[in-house]
Amino acid sequence: MSRIAPGRDGIPDETHVERTTWWRPLLITVLVLVLVGIAPFLVDAVGLGYLQRSLTRVVILGLAAVALDFIVGYGGLVSLGHAMFLALGSYTTGVLLVHLSRGEGLATGQALIAWPLSMLVGALFGLGFGVLALRTRGVYFIMVTLAFNQMMFFLFNTLEPYGGDDGVRLPERSRLGPLSLEADLTFFYVCFTLLVLTVIVFNILIRSPFGWVVRGARDNELRMKAIGARTPRYQLAAFAISASFASLAGALAVNESQFLSPDISHWTQSGELLVMIIVGGMGSLIGGVIGAGVLLVLEELAIDFTNNWQFFVGIGLILIVLVARRGVAGLLLGRHRNV
Amino acid sequence: MSDGVSLEARGLDKHFGNLHVTRSLDLGVSTGRIHALIGPNGAGKTTALSQMSGELRSDAGTVHLDGVDITDIDLPGRVDLGVCRSYQTSSPFPDFTVGENVALALLAAEEKRFRFFTRASADTGRRHRAEELLHDVGLDVDASTPVTALDHGTTRQLEIAMVLATGPSILLLDEPMAGLAPGEVAMLADLLRRLREKHGILLVEHDMDVVFSIADEITVLADGAVIATGTPTEIREDGNVQALYLRDER
Ligand SMILES: Nc1ncnc2c1ncn2[C@@H]1O[C@H](COP(=O)(O)OP(=O)(O)O)[C@@H](O)[C@H]1O
Ligand SMILES: [Mg+2]
Numbered sequence: 001m002s003r004i005a006p007g008r009d010g011i012p013d014e015t016h017v018e019r020t021t022w023w024r025p026l027l028i029t030v031l032v033l034v035l036v037g038i039a040p041f042l043v044d045a046v047g048l049g050y051l052q053r054s055l056t057r058v059v060i061l062g063l064a065a066v067a068l069d070f071i072v073g074y075g076g077l078v079s080l081g082h083a084m085f086l087a088l089g090s091y092t093t094g095v096l097l098v099h100l101s102r103g104e105g106l107a108t109g110q111a112l113i114a115w116p117l118s119m120l121v122g123a124l125f126g127l128g129f130g131v132l133a134l135r136t137r138g139v140y141f142i143m144v145t146l147a148f149n150q151m152m153f154f155l156f157n158t159l160e161p162y163g164g165d166d167g168v169r170l171p172e173r174s175r176l177g178p179l180s181l182e183a184d185l186t187f188f189y190v191c192f193t194l195l196v197l198t199v200i201v202f203n204i205l206i207r208s209p210f211g212w213v214v215r216g217a218r219d220n221e222l223r224m225k226a227i228g229a230r231t232p233r234y235q236l237a238a239f240a241i242s243a244s245f246a247s248l249a250g251a252l253a254v255n256e257s258q259f260l261s262p263d264i265s266h267w268t269q270s271g272e273l274l275v276m277i278i279v280g281g282m283g284s285l286i287g288g289v290i291g292a293g294v295l296l297v298l299e300e301l302a303i304d305f306t307n308n309w310q311f312f313v314g315i316g317l318i319l320i321v322l323v324a325r326r327g328v329a330g331l332l333l334g335r336h337r338n339v
Numbered sequence: 340m341s342d343g344v345s346l347e348a349r350g351l352d353k354h355f356g357n358l359h360v361t362r363s364l365d366l367g368v369s370t371g372r373i374h375a376l377i378g379p380n381g382a383g384k385t386t387a388l389s390q391m392s393g394e395l396r397s398d399a400g401t402v403h404l405d406g407v408d409i410t411d412i413d414l415p416g417r418v419d420l421g422v423c424r425s426y427q428t429s430s431p432f433p434d435f436t437v438g439e440n441v442a443l444a445l446l447a448a449e450e451k452r453f454r455f456f457t458r459a460s461a462d463t464g465r466r467h468r469a470e471e472l473l474h475d476v477g478l479d480v481d482a483s484t485p486v487t488a489l490d491h492g493t494t495r496q497l498e499i500a501m502v503l504a505t506g507p508s509i510l511l512l513d514e515p516m517a518g519l520a521p522g523e524v525a526m527l528a529d530l531l532r533r534l535r536e537k538h539g540i541l542l543v544e545h546d547m548d549v550v551f552s553i554a555d556e557i558t559v560l561a562d563g564a565v566i567a568t569g570t571p572t573e574i575r576e577d578g579n580v581q582a583l584y585l586r587d588e589r
Contacts, residue, residue, distance in 0.1 A: 065407045113414035209446045216432050216443055223430045226394070228448035228505050237453060 003172070004319050008038070029203070029286040033196055036062070036289060040188055050247070052184055052298065053256070060252045061190045063198050065276040065288025067245035072274070073283030074211065075238050076218030077137075077160045079179035081129065081145030082153035085243040088125055089118035089250025091156065094260035097170045098162060107189045115251045122247025125242035129180045134232055134239065135266050137221070149267045156262035167261030174255055181255060191252050195289070198245055202285050204320030279320050281329025290328045343370020344405055344508040344539060346422055351390050351400035353383075353563075360386045362564040363400070368539040370508060373531060374548045375542045378560035383428060384543045387560070388511050391541070392424035393417040403510075418448055423507035427514045427543075429494045431486045437497060438482025441469035444504035472500045476530060492523040499530065509539045516546055528553050551575065559583075 036059060043051045068082050093114040099107030108114060133144045157165040165215070174183040181187040205211045216224045217231040226232050254260055263269075273288075280291025298316045302309035324331045346368055353361035362381045368374040368387050389395040391402055393414040403484045404420055412420065431440045442465050460466070470482050478496040480489070482492040489497060495515055502510055515531075516524045528549050531540060544550050550557060551571045559580050567577045572579055 015547070038536070081349075099467070168387055206455055207458050207460070208456060209450055209459045210461045211453045211455075212439075213447055213450065216447070217432055219432050219434060220430050222394070222414075223426070223432070224447060225414045226418070226424055227391070227444040227501060228415050228423075 025284065025286075025333055026328065027129045029199060031093035032286050032289055033199065036195070036293070037192055040185060047223070047339050050084070051300065053071065054296055056184065056188045057253075058289075058296050059188065059195050060249050060256060061273065061276065062292035063082035063163065063191070063195045063252070064246045064288035065124055065273050065280065065292055066195075066198055066202055067249070067288075068273045069282060069285055069288045070205065070245075071279045072243040072277060073230055073285075073287075074206055075214050075235060075242075076216060077134075077239065078142045078274070079133075079145045079239070079242075080142050080267060080274070081133070081149040082243070082246045082273050083265050083269035084129075084149045085122045085246035086253060087152065087156055087262065088122050088254075089247030090095065090120045090254035090260060091159075091162070092115035092118040092247070093174060093251035094168075094170060094254040095162060097172065097174065097254075098168055101171045103317060107173060108245070109174050111251075112217060114174055115248060118247045119244045122251050123132065123240045123244035126243025127236065130236045130239035130243070134235055146267055146270070149265065149270055153262060153265045156265050159262070161262055165262060167259055167263070170254065170258045170260060174251075187255065188219060191256075194248065194252065198248075199285060200241075201245075206285070210234060210237070239255040251339055275317060277327070279327055281319055281324075281327025281331075281333075284327070284329035284333065287327050287329035294328065344421065345369035345403075346391065346509045346539065347403045348387070348391050349400070349403065351387065352398045353390060353395065354398055360563045362395070362562070364544040364560075364563070364565060366391070366541070366558060366565075368509060368541045370537065370539045370557045371535060373540045373542055373553055374556045374558065375388065375544055376558050376560060377544065377550055378546070381562040382560040384560055385513055386563075387428055388424060388541065388543055390404035392422060392511050394424070406415070406483050416520060418507070419507050421506065421508040422511065423502045423505045423509070424511035425466065425498050425502050425515060427517065429491070430499055431489075431494060431497055431501070433487055435486060437473065437478070437480060437484045437486050437489065438466065438469050440486055440497060441472050441482075441500050441504050441577055442466060448505035459462055469500075469504070472503050473497070473505065476500045477526060483547060492519050495519060495523075495527065496530075499527075503534075503583050507538065509541070511541045513543045514545060515542070516544060516549060524549060 039055050040052055043049060043055065049334055064082065064086060068079065069075050071079055086217050096107050100109045129148045132140055136144055162168050173187065175181065176190055181190060206215065213224065213229045213234045217235060221231050250264065276291030276295055277288050279294050280289065281287030298313045299309065302312040315323060348364055348366045351361050351364040364387055364587055366387065376387065378384055386395065390397045393412055393416065403409065404422065409417060409420060422584055432443060435443055445465050445468060446459065451485060460462050473482060474498050476496045478493055478500060516527050519527065524546060532539060542554065554571055554589060557571055557574045559566050559574065564581055567574055567580045
């Protein structure tokens with residue numbers, strides 16, 4: 001048929017602006033993961049072996065940040081409530097370990113039971129809170145998720161059997177099948193494996209029909225409804241999936257610190273996850289891992305030089321966001337579509 | 340009227356605060372017909388279209404599809420039933436290519452359960468249908484063109500392809516020709532004539548030449564109320580319309 005715009009195929013010249021090739025995001029994802037994977041040996045080689053446990057924290061918080069980026073960067077729903085999902089995972093796994101150490105019946109240290117259970121608890125709470133929070137959008141959504149987070153924070157603080165606001169030490173870590181996780185390096189690689197799987201899962205999700213609708217609703221929810229999608233259902237499922245993986249990170253975090261504490265549910269922890277994806281690059285998934293790493297490096301550097309380290313971390317973050325509006329991943333990727 | 344599908348609004352009312360935007364509006368369209376809704380800016384055309392599409396709840400009145408009351412069915416629900424609207428402002432999804440935008444409309448309309456683990460772009464059947472739809476509306480650009488690279492005219496064509504992707508029998512089009520060059524308007528008018536064979540079209544449009552040349556029926560709105568309705572000839576000769584509307588326009 002005849003085409004409407006005469007001449008030039010109706011395409012202005014900017015069509016030929018460079019667009020990132022499809023493999024470039026994947027390449028960067030793989031490179032970042034490989035770097036994280038060999039990091040324990042790198043820090044050892046340069047005499048910074050004491051960073052070992054911090055690296056594990058990067059991996060765990062990176063996993064949570066990837067999950068958060070799915071709902072924030074791809075869903076357009078800014079959650080300030082993800083700390084409560086971390087905490088729900090921590091408490092599910094931690095409580096089982098506490099009872100195990102007290103020699104009680106149904107308790108288990110088996111990761112293959114405790115961690116999926118943590119994810120299930122996170123998903124269920126994600127569904128419950130999500131139904132309510134998704135009655136709002138935008139700033140109100142942020143406030144509602146924050147309110148739920150505070151509610152849960154106070155609830156965790158009153159759990160006297162588990163130390164209330166003091167928390168409680170866990171004498172041992174979960175066991176993964178027959179594998180002991182007491183050795184820090186072993187535990188690191190278990191967490192790392194789960195991070196890789198998480199990154200793969202979310203990369204599949206954003207390319208699925210489900211993910212397309214979630215992403216379309218981020219850009220124009222009304223339009224998405226006008227072409228027939230019942231967007232709230234998709235957003236609710238996306239929120240629950242994101243919550244579930246945040247809870248997995250929480251289950252890992254309580255194993256890392258071996259200390260069950262309500263502090264992890266403080267709203268500032270939600271904020272820190274958000275900062276990670278902003279710094280790393282929102283809507284890139286791998287940006288969450290980059291952001292977790294950048295934050296750790298900044299903290300380590302600043303702590304070494306000054307007592308007012310948080311101030312300098314803040315300055316560093318502002319600089320990064322000023323230089324790279326789409327975060328570090330944005331710098332690496334150039335102009336890119338979030339496919 | 341005809342033996343196709345018909346969408347009919349009866350006594351629709353809508354207030355925005357103190358503003359009475361739709362006043363007991365009766366409006367209908369059926370397969371094989373183009374019903375144009377015209378009126379000055381702010382007359383309430385877009386609001387009426389939103390009420391018929393299920394996007395806005397009406398304060399009073401009912402909407403019927405083939406006689407069945409669908410007043411309580413929401414926007415995606417009415418898309419399922421074959422009623423699909425377009426918007427006055429182009430709003431394709433910027434993150435997707437031209438072909439993907441149409442594919443997104445195809446899958447949004449057909450998706451009845453979540454599919455998490457298949458690649459949306461791997462469905463070659465859907466991709467071909469998307470390309471066919473682009474071809475049908477006369478948009479012959481490469482489907483892999485970023486949607487942000489389209490000019491205004493081609494974006495308007497894409498909008499219609501996305502509406503068609505939902506498999507509608509009734510199209511509610513909100514100023515599809517706004518901002519187009521004369522040549523583009525003529526081609527889009529041809530497209531609407533062709534679409535009329537299998538669809539009913541409710542057309543909100545400002546271009547009077549187009550309206551009078553393609554509409555089977557015209558309804559004139561002013562301040563939310565119908566001041567005239569009839570064939571183009573009847574409307575052209577209507578004293579009220581000339582006084583209240585057409586004179587300012589020309
Ligand atoms: N969401 C809204 N809230 C308040 N007033 C609105 C809203 N939408 C439209 N209006 C008002 O209703 C009147 C009709 O608007 P609209 O239906 O867009 O007119 P048209 O499409 O005929 O130009 C205008 O006065 C407009 O300002
Ligand atoms: Mg309008």
